[in-house]
Amino acid sequence: MSSESWPPKLKEWVARCLGQMTDSNREEAQAELKQVISESYTNKTLWTTDWDGLQLKSLAPKPPPVLSSYSNLKRKLNDGHATSNKKSKKSSVAKSSASSALDPNDVAALNRRAARFQREHEIERQKTSRQFSNQSPYSNFKSRSGTPAAYDADNPEANPNVPNWDRFTIVGTSQEIFKDYLRLTSEPKPEQIRPYRVLQETLNQLKKKWREKATYNWICSQFKSLRQDLTVQRIKNEFTVTVYEIHARMALEVGDMVEYNQCQAMLRNLYELGIPGKVQEFTAYRILMLLHGRNRSDLNLYVGQLTERQKVDPAVRHALGVQRAIAMGNYHALFDLYMNAPNMGAYIMDHFIDRERIRALMVMTKAYRTLQLSFVANELAFETPAMAREFLVEHRAGFFTNPNAPDAEAVIDCKPAGPQLTLIYEEKYRKVQIKGAV
Numbered sequence: 001m002s003s004e005s006w007p008p009k010l011k012e013w014v015a016r017c018l019g020q021m022t023d024s025n026r027e028e029a030q031a032e033l034k035q036v037i038s039e040s041y042t043n044k045t046l047w048t049t050d051w052d053g054l055q056l057k058s059l060a061p062k063p064p065p066v067l068s069s070y071s072n073l074k075r076k077l078n079d080g081h082a083t084s085n086k087k088s089k090k091s092s093v094a095k096s097s098a099s100s101a102l103d104p105n106d107v108a109a110l111n112r113r114a115a116r117f118q119r120e121h122e123i124e125r126q127k128t129s130r131q132f133s134n135q136s137p138y139s140n141f142k143s144r145s146g147t148p149a150a151y152d153a154d155n156p157e158a159n160p161n162v163p164n165w166d167r168f169t170i171v172g173t174s175q176e177i178f179k180d181y182l183r184l185t186s187e188p189k190p191e192q193i194r195p196y197r198v199l200q201e202t203l204n205q206l207k208k209k210w211r212e213k214a215t216y217n218w219i220c221s222q223f224k225s226l227r228q229d230l231t232v233q234r235i236k237n238e239f240t241v242t243v244y245e246i247h248a249r250m251a252l253e254v255g256d257m258v259e260y261n262q263c264q265a266m267l268r269n270l271y272e273l274g275i276p277g278k279v280q281e282f283t284a285y286r287i288l289m290l291l292h293g294r295n296r297s298d299l300n301l302y303v304g305q306l307t308e309r310q311k312v313d314p315a316v317r318h319a320l321g322v323q324r325a326i327a328m329g330n331y332h333a334l335f336d337l338y339m340n341a342p343n344m345g346a347y348i349m350d351h352f353i354d355r356e357r358i359r360a361l362m363v364m365t366k367a368y369r370t371l372q373l374s375f376v377a378n379e380l381a382f383e384t385p386a387m388a389r390e391f392l393v394e395h396r397a398g399f400f401t402n403p404n405a406p407d408a409e410a411v412i413d414c415k416p417a418g419p420q421l422t423l424i425y426e427e428k429y430r431k432v433q434i435k436g437a438v
């Protein structure tokens with residue numbers, strides 16, 4: 001059971017429980033936590049349980065111990081006996097220091113304490129007013145200039161693009177269009193961060209550079225820097241979704257699966273927030289990626305959660321068709337779907353199509369004694385018979401009854417090719433490694 005398939009409420013509850021654990025109750029609480037999740041998963045109630053109202057017994061507040069009269073009497077008697085001069089001195093010093101710390105005449109200490117409680121009360125009051133007031137959540141805040149922050153769609157300081165915005169949210173001031181990506185090693189500074197308006201122009205310029213055939217390494221660095229500025233300023237809106245979707249498509253085009261998986265993971269979080277985007281397109285990509293990784297449990301769970309509206313989308317319907325063809329061993333349908341993949345689905349299928357070609361050849365060499373190379377090339381979606389021959393030779397299965405014949409007339413000898421195909425499948429394709437999988 002993967003945590004990726006957990007509902008958001010369950011994830012929040014687990015994080016809350018982990019934050020309440022201490023060294024004394026951690027082992028007991030973790031065991032109870034695992035048992036509760038396992039039982040809910042077995043009973044198929046992960047999505048119906050009221051996680052906000054659930055309390056672990058091991059984390060429940062325990063009542064203070066009640067001392068008996070005998071214990072109080074015994075403690076008083078023990079306290080009445082002087083143990084040693086050294087201990088008495090220490091006790092007297094501690095009592096004198098404690099009394100001085102709580103001295104009501106120490107006006108400065110009392111003022112500091114009152115100010116601290118006032119700040120805490122002010123923070124709680126602001127949180128409550130933001131949650132329950134019918135007025136704008138930004139009406140009580142002031143901008144950096146000291147004036148009240150008015151609602152303005154182009155101003156990130158007073159913009160619903162920033163969930164849970166408060167006066168401590170960073171707003172960039174840099175006007176640079178292009179900026180190379182550097183990992184943050186300290187607190188970000190506003191003068192190094194580009195504001196929302198500049199980031200919009202940056203995206204437009206990056207799309208133009210990509211059309212002009214700029215190098216992917218430079219484009220990728222710019223997009224990572226753009227994503228970083230969005231994250232630092234907590235901007236989450238349709239523009240953020242567009243940035244991640246465009247970067248994901250570029251990564252697919254060049255085969256950069258590390259960046260693609262990072263974008264895909266972030267897009268799932270943004271879609272769960274209800275921010276619109278190309279949800280169906282990336283749902284199809286998600287299914288194809290799970291097929292690539294052969295993660296059957298997560299795939300079945302993910303497909304089971306799809307709505308009827310999602311299933312009728314052409315891209316999702318295509319991905320489900322690929323899943324069905326692989327599960328049934330219908331390689332004829334599989335390669336037909338590969339040749340007619342919508343959007344950028346073929347770029348993901350490129351990563352596992354060779355594996356499925358080997359599986360198809362294993363079936364074909366068991367069913368036939370000889371096969372025309374041109375037939376195999378057409379059936380397994382090779383562009384030319386020459387590419388099919390190269391594939392067979394590369395996988396040590398290039399056995400032909402007429403090895404000197406041209407590719408259009410070559411005939412595959414299935415008897416010696418079959419065992420080699422089985423061996424190469426076990427060596428090369430039994431285990432799947434996906435770079436950057438999240």
